[in-house]
Amino acid sequence: MVLTLYVLRHAKAEDAAAGGDHERVLRGRGRKTAKVVGRALARLDELPDLVLSSTAARARETAELALEAGGLAVELEQRREVYEASARTLLDQLATLPEEAQRVLLVGHQPGLSLLIAELTGAEPDFPTAACARVDLAVARWKDLAPGTGRLVWLFPADALAALASAQD
Numbered sequence: 001m002v003l004t005l006y007v008l009r010h011a012k013a014e015d016a017a018a019g020g021d022h023e024r025v026l027r028g029r030g031r032k033t034a035k036v037v038g039r040a041l042a043r044l045d046e047l048p049d050l051v052l053s054s055t056a057a058r059a060r061e062t063a064e065l066a067l068e069a070g071g072l073a074v075e076l077e078q079r080r081e082v083y084e085a086s087a088r089t090l091l092d093q094l095a096t097l098p099e100e101a102q103r104v105l106l107v108g109h110q111p112g113l114s115l116l117i118a119e120l121t122g123a124e125p126d127f128p129t130a131a132c133a134r135v136d137l138a139v140a141r142w143k144d145l146a147p148g149t150g151r152l153v154w155l156f157p158a159d160a161l162a163a164l165a166s167a168q169d
Contacts, residue, residue, distance in 0.1 A: 003137040005094070005120075005150070006048055006105040007113050008037060008066070011130040011158070013058035022083065025057045026065075033130040033158045034062040038070030039165035040156070041105075046134065048105035050075050050097065054082040056109065062130070063107040082108045087115035097142040104142075120150030130158035 011030035026034065041047065047070075053063040055078045063076055081093050090112055097104060106113070110127055118124035120135055127133070133155040139145055156164065 003139055003142065003145075004046075004048075004103040005135045005137055006041070006046065006103070007117060007127075007133045007135060008062065008105060008107045009110060009113055009127050009129055009131050010034075010054070010056070010059040010062040010107060011037070011065075013129075022056050026061045030058070030129070031061070031065055033162070034065035035069035036158065036162045036165045037062070037130060037132055038066035038068065038072060040070075040161040041066070041132070042070035042072065043164055043167070046103075047072055048074055048101075048103045050077065050101040050103075051105045051107065052082065052093065052097070053078050053107040054085075054109060055080045056083045059083070059107045059109065063105070066105075066107075082106070084109060085112045087112060087119040090116045091119065091145055091147075095143045095145050099141050101142070117150070117152060119147045120145075121152045122148065123152055125152070125155050127155075128157055130161070132156055132161060 011034040013024045114127045134153040135150040
């Protein structure tokens with residue numbers, strides 16, 4: 001059995017917030033792009049069973065808008081540990097996911113997301129805002145996740161996702 005991890009960097013956010021970095025919200029362009037991500041995932045039939053998001057406003061908003069736009073009725077779990085997390089912390093968080101979740105969308109921040117993909121696959125990608133990657137994992141349970149167990153299947157920047165979301169059959 002292979003698990004699938006979708007890795008999504010939050011969409012473009014405002015520069016500053018009264019409550020600090022954790023409270024930064026999406027810009028108008030970021031809100032549009034977050035919706036595009038959801039539509040693209042639905043169009044690709046890449047539907048997660050669970051979404052794990054940072055508690056930061058911009059990540060949570062990205063996840064919520066993507067789910068809504070893609071018509072994805074799945075659980076959104078928010079964890080403070082995903083905010084500004086290292087690759088090791090992200091691996092630890094993923095290891096606690098329920099076994100019934102076979103396809104998980106992780107919504108978070110740089111540089112942790114690139115470092116996580118590098119840890120899993122050996123390749124550290126450029127990961128702009130609203131980019132989304134698919135990593136197939138050669139493990140049957142999240143608790144067995146370890147460095148080198150992943151293969152990067154695809155990585156789409158926001159503009160490529162927009163083209164996918166609006167492509168005609």
